[in-house]
Amino acid sequence: MSTAPTVAVVGSGPIGSAYARLILENHPTARVVMFEAGPQLTDIPGESVRNIADPDDKARAREMSQGPQAGSYRESLGIPAGVAVEGMFTARGGTHLLDFGGEGSAHAPTFPAAAAATNVGGQGAHWTCAIPRPHGSEKVAFIPDAEWDDLIDVAEGLLHAQHDAFSDSPIGAALRDLLDGEFGAELDEGRGVSTLPVAGDPQPDGSMRWAGADVVLGPLIAEDSPYADRFELRDLTLVRRVETDGARATGVTIEDLRTKETSFVPADAVVVAADAFRSPQLLWASGIRPEALGRYLTEHHVVISTVSLDAEKMAARVTDAEREAELARRAQNPADPVAAVNRIPFSEPDHPFSLQVMYAENPPFPLEGTHPHASNPWGYVNMGYGIRKFPRVEDGVRFHDDELDYRGFPNFTIEYALTERENAEIARATEHLRRAGGALGTFIAEPRLLPNGSSLHYMGTMRMGDTDDGTSVADPESRVWGFDNLVVGGNALIPTANTMNPTLMSVALAVRGARALVERLG
Known part of the structure; x- marks a missing residue:
């Protein structure tokens, strides 16, 4: 490991932002490069669009994040106008459906409202900001209660929690x-x-x-911050592959959506924290295919x-x-x-x-x-x-190597049913x-x-587990099984059945993963 290690973070939402901040605050020399496929919506990176007072400016910011429905911003996202379908239903302004040629979103007539946001801050620019603590069976059983309390306390601090x-x-x-x-x-x-x-x-x-991802990034984006020189956020930059060599990730191949140029960025560790569909899709496209990848899909x-x-x-x-x-x-x-x-x-x-x-x-x-x-x-x-939705291997995504989506990734079909x-x-x-x-x-x-997928809180598709038995993608420290420096983050890690906004829980898991990663960086 180099004395000044580089960590590549894929995704700029609250989870990727938590990793970036905790790594830089706790490692004296590490550098973090964060990649986001969408544009920056606000002057402050990752700020919630709910804070924009002018209604026209707010509507414009939401339009910019709607990916293939992003109006005049479509070209800046690298998406041909012909693949867009205007006026399709999504659960929240600022989001877009996952696919634009199939039956429903992502070929999923049983999960028709599956949507995502493509922008700096991810869903953290559009969410309702609800942060209930997980309780009882919602928590991950192999994390002791005393540690849960500490992880949640740190996560609440990162998110600026208000209980009253x-x-x-x-x-x-x-x-x-x-x-x-x-x-x-x-x-x-x-x-x-x-x-x-x-x-x-x-x-x-x-x-x-x-709060948006901006409050999680905190000092990383503050003027005169001691961390600013070690943090770089690249918007409109699509990560095409996580490159690997045996049991190690060696970096990421990226495409600059402005210039259409591709390049390789070496890294000592890679954190994949896009969302519960596009993160597994990236792993699959990179040839990283654990048995449970994309399966055990839940929402509330x-x-x-x-x-x-x-x-x-x-x-x-x-x-x-x-x-x-x-x-x-x-x-x-x-x-x-x-x-x-x-x-x-x-x-x-x-x-x-x-x-x-x-x-x-x-x-x-x-x-x-x-x-x-x-x-x-x-x-x-x-x-x-x-x-809650109880996890089942029958629910999840099937990837199609012979069919590409609008970004050129293997497309997928969502399979989902209520029991x-x-x-x-x-x-x-x-x-x-x-x-x-x-x-x-x-x-x-x-x-x-509401139709399946409407919650926008998709979980389980990169679920963590305490043993590598084929039913989980990541270990208790959020590393992909079989890799020592490839970490995954986000709601997709949650292996339990949950009833409310899972962001706080996912940030808490990111705190755990980041602490372990900092130790491995040396």
């Missing part, structure tokens, strides 16, 4: 009271109704500066609804003066619709799912003026239950959602199950 965001909202407090009245008696101690932990920094005006399924808050119930808990003061505070930041976020967390066996309740003054869709719940002065809540076990929990969660809606007001959008 909007806790001073009288409307938020009223919602917690109503939900507690409905569910409190049947929830485990410490797992009751509470505020949802989020990633961001509260501002003096009561708003939130939402989502049952959602929108409720108009009940005026009588709310007025009994919030005075007119409190409501007017909250609305006046909210008016200072109209670009951000989120005013308070509450939750009922996962616990077993009585509540094996997670409820998220987001308050807003306006519904997420227009209501006709004659609608009985139009212009409700008490506002609305958008609610969703996250339901009786998942359907039973979806039915239970739907009933709970109806109870929650009844406690808060009146449904203006009935509970409905």
